[in-house]
Amino acid sequence: MQLAVVYAIPLTAGISLVYCASRFEMPEKIVRSAVLMFVKTIAALVALYLILLYLSR
Amino acid sequence: MKDPRVRLRNPVVAALLAFAIPGAGHWYQGRRFKAAIYSVCILTIFVWGMILGGGQPVYSQLIYRSEGMAPTAQLQASAPRMKFSFGYAAQVLVGAPAWPAIIQEMRIRNTDARIDWIDGPIESDFQGLLSSEFGDRTSKIVTGTISLNPANEQGSSIATGTLHAVLADESVRDYSLGGDIKLGREVFGSPRREVRCFVAGQDDEGREVRLQLEGSVSRSFVDWFQAPRDTLELDRLNGALSQNFDIGSVFTWIAGLLNLLAIWDAAEGPAYGYGDEEEIPDDDEPTPAKKTD
Structure with missing residues (x-):
């Protein structure tokens, strides 16, 4: 796996936090929804990565 | 909301x-x-x-x-x-x-x-090419340090100075610079500032010839x-x-x-x-x- 792919993890974390901070005011709600968004996004990226890996074989 | x-x-x-x-x-x-x-x-x-x-x-x-x-x-x-x-x-x-x-x-x-003008002294590392002005135009890759000065204190279109050059075969030579200068824009989005000037040198047979120096010196951070x-x-x-x-x-x-x-x-x-x-x-x-x- 190329190093650049790993960049997606902290980048997704940052985007999730900023996006959820702009949706809610309560710190607990921001953190909870950001964690959920992060997990969903990473899962989607991993699924996409695996599909592309399979197709490129 | x-x-x-x-x-x-x-x-x-x-x-x-x-x-x-x-x-x-x-x-x-x-x-x-x-x-x-x-x-x-x-x-x-x-x-x-x-x-x-x-x-x-x-x-x-x-x-x-x-x-x-x-x-x-x-x-x-x-x-x-x-x-x-x-x-x-x-x-x-x-x-x-x-x-x-x-x-x-x-x-x-x-x-x-003013690309044909030098305001003040420039001391920098240098990387570029040294080539003969006439004839077969063979070029040598040159790195090293360069010292450029305007011909007078107020600035000039003529520069003098020295080039401490390291050639591709790792031999070291010092050249005298002199003549018209072309210097890249002061403000430009590249850390390297283009420079072109003439060098007094010798060809392979030891004859005095004028060589052309084309390369770049470093540009200050605030300018790039x-x-x-x-x-x-x-x-x-x-x-x-x-x-x-x-x-x-x-x-x-x-x-x-x-x-x-x-x-x-x-x-x-x-x-x-x-x-x-x-x-x-x-x-x-x-x-x-x-x-x-």
Whole structure:
């Protein structure tokens, strides 16, 4: 796996936090929804990565 | 969505502060937790992008060479033709960290480039080519240090100086410089400033000949940081940094676009409300069927 792919993890974390901070005011709600968004996004990226890996074989 | 519990103070001032520095608008409103999230996340992504892109992903204009006789855009005396870089429309939203690009653009627009003029002494490392002016034009790759001085203190179109050269075969030679000089624009989005001048040297048979020196010296940070550049410089960056330059550019765009959310939040408050409201079930969810006896 190329190093650049790993960049997606902290980048997704940052985007999730900023996006959820702009949706809610309560710190607990921001953190909870950001964690959920992060997990969903990473899962989607991993699924996409695996599909592309399979197709490129 | 406006919630009475969210204190926006003066929303216009807060939005302007949020635009200037990510998180500053929320700090002004006393929303410290969100201020920390915005400033840390957005500035980290921006700085990370800058590091990946060798400090050069941010620029407001791309320069095109419009003078047929000039070998490159840096060595063009007339005002350069510039085209807006669309990436900057996203980058500028990050605020103050991207503002130097506007100052550099103004410096290029408002300053006449005197490419055949040297104002003061230049001491720098050098990399370039040394070639014979006439004949077969064989060139040698040269690195080393260069010392250039104007012919008089007020500045001159004639430069003198020395070149301490290391040739490709690792032999070291000192050359005297003299004659007309061409020096790249002072402000330009490249850490290297092009220089062309003449060198007094000897050919392979020991005869005195005039050689031409073409290469670059280092440009000061304040003269290249976020300044408009040409496609040659972008090619050099892509060659030197490969995909990292593009990834770094995208990171700086993302940082700017994320700050747009922060500006909106500072002006209007959180989009979905405070966060402790009861969740309204989706209309699409099937309602349980009522039991009938």
